[in-house]
Amino acid sequence: MNVGIVGAGIAGLGAAVALRRAGHNVEVFEKSSFKAEIGAAILLTPNANRILRRWGFDFDKARPVDFKQFRFVHAQNLSMLAREDFEGVEEQFGDRMCAYHRVDLHSGLRELAEKEGAKIRLGAEAVDVQPGDGVVTFQSGEKVQKDFWILADGCHCPFLPKIADEDIPTKKIGKSVYRWLAPFDKVLEHPDAAKLWADQAPGFCTFFQPTTGIFMVTYPCRAGTLLNCAVFHNTRPDETQKDVWNASTTHEKVLDALDGYHDAVKHIPMAVEQVKVYTVTQRPPSTRLYRGRMLCIGDTVHHMLPSHAQGGCSALEDATALEILFVADTIASDSSSLASRLDLYQQLRLPRSATTQILSSTNPQLTMDKVAEKTEEIRRFYGGHLVDWPKGSGPWSREIREFWYGYDVVGEAEEAMKYRESGRLPEGWRWFGGGREGEVVMV
Ligand SMILES: Cc1cc2nc3c(=O)[nH]c(=O)nc-3n(C[C@H](O)[C@H](O)[C@H](O)COP(=O)(O)OP(=O)(O)OC[C@H]3O[C@@H](n4cnc5c(N)ncnc54)[C@H](O)[C@@H]3O)c2cc1C
Incomplete structure (x- = not known):
């Protein structure tokens, strides 16, 4: 065709x-x-990286950073509030969980598409x-x-x-994100920042300020040379139109959102000349x-x-x-x-x-208890087995990883092709958690 x-x-x-x-x-x-650089990182989990590998994506050229952990850190005193270990994810799901500079991912995909013979206008x-x-x-x-x-x-x-x-x-949810990519060596010039990342496996380091509820997600990309930073905050009145990705904002507004944060964290936006703001939407x-x-x-x-x-x-x-x-x-x-x-x-x-x-x-x-409350909504679209979400587990927990990263789109699509004559997939097509075989419950 x-x-x-x-x-x-x-x-x-x-x-x-x-x-x-x-x-x-x-x-x-x-x-x-394609000239406008989108200065941000993106995490791809094994369900996506398996696809890139299948297509012959050049990982060495894109230089993504493997994620080994999630750290949830008190923004004021830098104490550790929670930690999730991602060791073993690659072995379990057959591919990497890693963060790319968006430009590197995009360039790699474009190269692949052109190599395969697609024309791009x-x-x-x-x-x-x-x-x-x-x-x-x-x-x-x-x-x-x-x-x-x-x-x-x-x-x-x-x-x-x-x-x-x-x-x-597409609707705004009342939250916006200040975002920037900081040179990691500049971030580490602050002695407490240097301590925070010393001898730490790469991954998320998310700061949370309990008094304001404002959190800042950070993670490295491009071979660890850049730190991707995103401050989720309530949309300010002057940000309501900024649902574009590349709107500029000021350091003063970012520091205002980081009120009560430790100096080592407040130092991070100062490592760059330009900060951007993006208003979060969903549908x-x-x-x-x-x-x-x-x-x-x-x-x-x-x-x-x-x-x-x-x-x-x-x-x-x-x-x-x-x-x-x-x-x-x-x-x-x-x-x-x-x-x-x-x-x-x-x-x-x-x-x-x-x-x-x-x-x-x-x-x-939010934890899995809240996720479980979504069951009725999910049932409008999916009739198969559902995981009994364990109470209290967080969003990067083993259970949620199994649900998302374990999905094998190639295997599922090949199986679906067996039904192309009848045109109907069997009732309760199951892919949730453990795949199609046997009982797909309770990961
Ligand atoms: C803050 C934030 C963080 C995120 N982090 C992650 C993450 O860590 N991991 C993850 O997997 N996802 C993440 N996402 C989601 C991810 O970025 C998007 O799901 C993904 O980029 C969607 O890709 P897309 O190609 O569908 O759309 P887009 O990336 O929006 O691409 C659409 C393309 O179409 C072009 N276009 C638009 N209109 C027209 C037109 N009329 N004619 C011709 N061309 C047109 C645009 O220029 C653009 O190139 C994040 C999103 C946000 C906002």
């Missing part, structure tokens, strides 16, 4: 790699010129879509017709109502992912909170499902063949991505 992809983020580039590997002609249309902004005809109109006035379109234009996708039949607006799951010749993937259709680092990981899972479900010699380009395969895709992906989205809407300070 001739496939068009709108958007060259993680989802769009991943889909380009996947659909080339599946044997299709692929053209990606990206509105930006920059400065091409889609302004309208006709799902039934497979036509996308661009800002230039050009109309492009393809057999199959992937809409991967991110969380502000204006086309979703045409696909999902419902208007599911409930869409009940429909495709229409006509168009399919939504990634943040377009499952924009979620960053609390469990699964947005980008889910986008890569979506792409991999395409690679297996849309193998060229198993599908014709007529609309009824396409519709039945898209339906299979939706049966496979929607329960997983919607559940991930729902569970990600828990605040990082």
Whole structure:
């Protein structure tokens, strides 16, 4: 088939790699010129890194940092409040849990897509879509017709109502994030910061200030040369419009949020010239992912909170499902063949991505008891077995890791393909925790 992809983020580039590997002609249309550097890091967990490895991603070039622990530190006196050990995660789940500079991840994916033979057109902004005809109109006035379109234009996708039949607006949650990437050597110039990171395995170091409730997440990327920092705070009145990723803010506002923090932490934003602010948004799951010749993937259709680092990981899972479900010699380009395969895709992906989205809407300070309260919501999308979340465990606990990192999208999609003649996956398709075989309960 001739496939068009709108958007060259993680989802769009991943889909380009996947659909080339599946044997299709692929053209990606990206509105930006890729010049604006997105100065932030991103954590990918083993469910996503297994995918990158399958595609031959150049990890050495991207220089991600492996995560070995999560530390929850009192912001005022730097005492340790809690710690989660990630040792053994790589052995258990067959791949790394590591943080990338976003630019390094994006460049690596772009290289892979181009190596596979995908064409990428920059400065091409889609302004309208006709799902039934497979036509996308661009800002230039050009109309492009393809057999199959992937809409991967991110969380502000204006086309979703045409696909999902419902208007599911992206909403602000009242929280914003000050963010910056600090040179790690400058951070360590403060003697107490140096002590805090001395002889510590890499990973999260999250500071929490109990009197204000404001927390600051930090973790290293790019071979440990940079420290990614994010201060989650209540959105200030002058930040309400800043739902763009790259809005600038001032050091004074960051220091105001860090009121009561230890000097070693307040020193960290001073290590950079520019700090950014981003207003956090989320959207409930869409009940429909495709229409006509168009399919939504990634943040377009499952924009979620960053609390469990699964947005980008889910986008890569979506792409991999395409690679297996849309193998060229198993599908014709007529609309009824396409519709039945898209339906299979939706049966496979929607329960997983919607559940991930729902569970990600828990605040990082919430525990599994709160996660368990989401069961009813999850049941709208997923009919299989559910984990009995252990009371009191935190969001980076072993149980939650098993739920997310253990998911094998390749195996699941291959299994789903066995049902392509009937077009229906069996009732209660189970992938939660322990896979399809046997009782999938209580990780
Ligand atoms: C603060 C924060 C921290 C996060 N941390 C993590 C993490 O640690 N781990 C993780 O897995 N996820 C994380 N995420 C989520 C992750 O960043 C997203 O899920 C992921 O980037 C989504 O990728 P995407 O390709 O779907 O969308 P985007 O990255 O938004 O890409 C969309 C692309 O489409 C282009 N585009 C938009 N409109 C058009 C148009 N009309 N025509 C053509 N092109 C268009 C855009 O320019 C862009 O290149 C985090 C998110 C936030 C906000």
